[in-house]
Amino acid sequence: MSPPASKRNSGNGITTIDKLDYPPNSPRRPLLAPDSDTDSQRRSQDTSYAGSFFEQVAEGIYEQDRVKMQRAVLRWLSFVWAIVICLCAGSITAFSLYGHLFQSKLHYTQVQVNIVSIGAELGLYLLVPVFGYLCDRMGPGVPAGLAGLLFGSGYLLAAFAFRSGPPPSAGGHGWPHGVMVLAFAFVGMGTSCMYLAAVTTCAKNFGRGNAKGVALAVPIAAFGLSGMWQSQVGSRLLYIRNPDGSKGDVDVFRFFLFLGILLLCVGAIGFFALRIMDEEEMIDDAVDELERSGLLQRDDFFTQAASHHGYGTMEAQNLSDSTFDFLQSEAERLKAKAEEEARKKTWLLNEETRRYIMDPTMWWLAGGFFLVTGPGEAFINNLGTIIETLTPAHxxxxxxxxxxxxxxxxxxxxxxxxxxxxxxVLAPVAPSNQHRVGPDSVANSTSSLPPLEQPRKRFTVSRITFLLAFAFILSLGQLLLASGWVQNHPSRFAVVSAFIGAGYGAVFSLTPIVVSVVWGVENFGTNWGILAMTPAAGATLWGAVYATVYQRAAENGEAGVEKDPEDVLCHGKACYASTFWAMTISVWIAMGLFLWAWRGPGGWKRRGVAV
Incomplete structure (x- = not known):
């Protein structure tokens, strides 16, 4: 059908057009005409809005998956390097490998040797809250790098102090005894700083899932292995040749150089490798849960707005609708104005720290941890001198x-x-955010109602049951040593080492897991750091007790045996028996404190905390 005829003016006359005459190259065409070859080469988004939309959706999904995969890879890389760090950071546990050489080579007394180990213990534990604070506020990379510097300076200082020979107080010309104490204080600080950086990384990256026990147990177990492989390297590779060509003691100077360089490099890499993934999401969820739990009566921003405009003393229900809406809008304005993420994180962590310190069960747990770790630390630090006491001097x-x-x-x-x-596997399943259930929360109000469907009960064993069992195993090793069962039978000492090692390791593994279950992982570095201060006092106390008893027995000497005036070593049951009887009782008291925190008035069992 032809287009209708049209008319148009042309100059002075009227020209009649019977039919519209389109030029052959006109861009107009019938609606259903096929595309030319040139047009068919155009991109789909030029011809289809739907194609453009779905391609953008696909690209968005791809980008989200890429970011998610990148975060997962970084999370696992951080986990792997945290394990590597822990495999190196426990070098202080090899102290017994060279502790007795401080006596024989540097002529330190047992008290002076214990002062060196106590300096390491104080550095190891007293600053743990500071290092935990750094982990929570600045991330684990900064403490890891700081730990590398502390390790490097500490071991290098100790290496050259040992090489200088006996100090002037022992009749020599070497560096003073205080230099060695300072060096090991640096080593202790590096140990706790690096250990906390690694464990905090694992706790925050994996602690909100169902495998929090394994996520913490693996790096903590790796920390225990570090002393083993490092002591084997020292005794089998870095040793001194005796005059007859046989293998002698560890070369302490080279061993300290090896540890200093190794740990400096590990810490430097950890500065870049340790990262916390999705921390902002974790903080937001925790803040929202605190507001819903009843632990916060009103939004903190709302309170700030009310105080600013003169309504701070009025309850929310007494305000008019317009005033309430105005304050709500002001609260939203304050939220937008502040640097919300940083402020929210600081506020949450401060609130979590306050609640943690005000919880009486934390102090019962800390008291038990103090009484059980002190004896374990004292045994490990003095293992070398204990072995020497088991047989007569000749x-x-x-x-x-x-x-x-x-x-x-x-x-x-x-x-x-x-x-x-x-x-x-066996512990009761802990509900999400169980540590934030307040007295006015909906969860607390409905907790007494029977469930719609009775869940099928499974066999469970509390983590505290494991804690009590392994604390008893530790005390059993000390009891065997105190009773004299090992005296003159050095081969039996392996049983004592195994019992104390198993008990000590389990207590150090289970306690941070309990902290993460009862008080959450958002403030884990600070919470665990506060609790981990207690072994410093325990190790100092029991190290001093052991050194005093040992020194007194060494001065008295063995009955019927003439003692060399320059001999500072002790031999016989009197060197250690009374100390380990007291340690055994200390661990039993610790077990009572653990039980009280769990099942006592206001304990976790009464509060419904599945631990």
Missing amino acids: VSTNTSPATHVSIVAITSTLARLITGTLSD
Whole structure:
């Protein structure tokens, strides 16, 4: 059908057009005409709005998946490097490998040797809250790098202090005894700083899932293994040749150089490798849950707005609708104005710290941890001198400190892995955010109602049951040593090392898991850091007790044996028996405190905390 005729003016006349005449190259065409070859080469988004939309959706999904995969890879890389860090950071547990050489080579007394170990313990534990604070506020990379510097300076200082020879107080010309104490204080600080950086990384990246026990047990177990492999490197590779060509003691100077360089490099890499993934989401969820839980009566921003406009003393229900709406809008304005993410994180962590410190059960747990870790630390630090006491001075022992350091490390590692895994499998399932259920929350109000469907009960074992069992195993090892069962039978000492290593390792694995379950992982670095201060006091106390008893027995000497005036070593049951009887009782008291925090008035069982 032809287009209708039209008319148009042309100059002075009217020209009649019977038919519209289109030029052959006109861009107009019938609606259903096929595309030319040139047109068919155009991109789909030029010809289809629907195609453009779906391609954008697909690209968005692809980008989200790429970011999600990148975060997962970074999370696992951080986990792997955290394990590597823990495999190196526990070098202080090899102290028994060279502790007795401080006596024989530098002529330190047992009290002076214990002062060195106590300096390491104080550095190890007293600043843990500071390092935990750094982990929570600045991320784990900064503490890891700082730990590398502390390790490097500490071990290098100790290496040259040992090489200088006996100090002036012992009649030599070497560096003063205080230099060695300072060096090991640096080593202790580096140990706790690096350990906390690694464990906090694992706790925050994996602690909100169902495998929090394994996520914490693996790096903690790796920390226990570090002393074993490092002591073997020292005794089998970095040793001194005796005049007859046989293998002698560890070359302390080269061993300290090896540890200093290794840990400096590990910390430097950790500065870049340790990252917390999705921390903003975790903080937002925690803040929202605190507001819903009843622990916060009103939104903190709302309170700030009310105070600013003069309504701070009025309850929300007494305000008019217009005033209430105005204050709500002001609260939203304050939220937008502030640097919300940073402020919210600081506010949450401060609130979590306050609630943690005000919880009485934390102090019962801390008291038990103090009483059980002190004896374990004292045994590990003095293992080398204990072995020397088991036989008379003229009889050589058939065992070495390196062997028993390895036994302690292996049993400690196995206990950490076993308890971490079993606690995930057998422990009662903890509801999400159970540590934030307040007295006015909906969850607390409905908790007494019977469930619609009775869930099928499964066999469960509380983490506290595991904690009590392994604390008793630790006390059993101390009891065997105190009773004299090992005296003149050095081969039996392996049983003592195994029992104490297993108990000590399990307690150090289960306690941070309990902290993460009862008080959450958002403020884990600070919470665990506060609790981890207690072993410093325990190790100092029991180290001093052991040194005093040992020194007194060494001065009295063995009955019927003439003592060399320059001999500072002690031999016989009197060197240690009374100390380990007291340690055994200390651990039993700790078990009572754990039980009280769990089932006592206001304990976790009464509060409905599934631990």
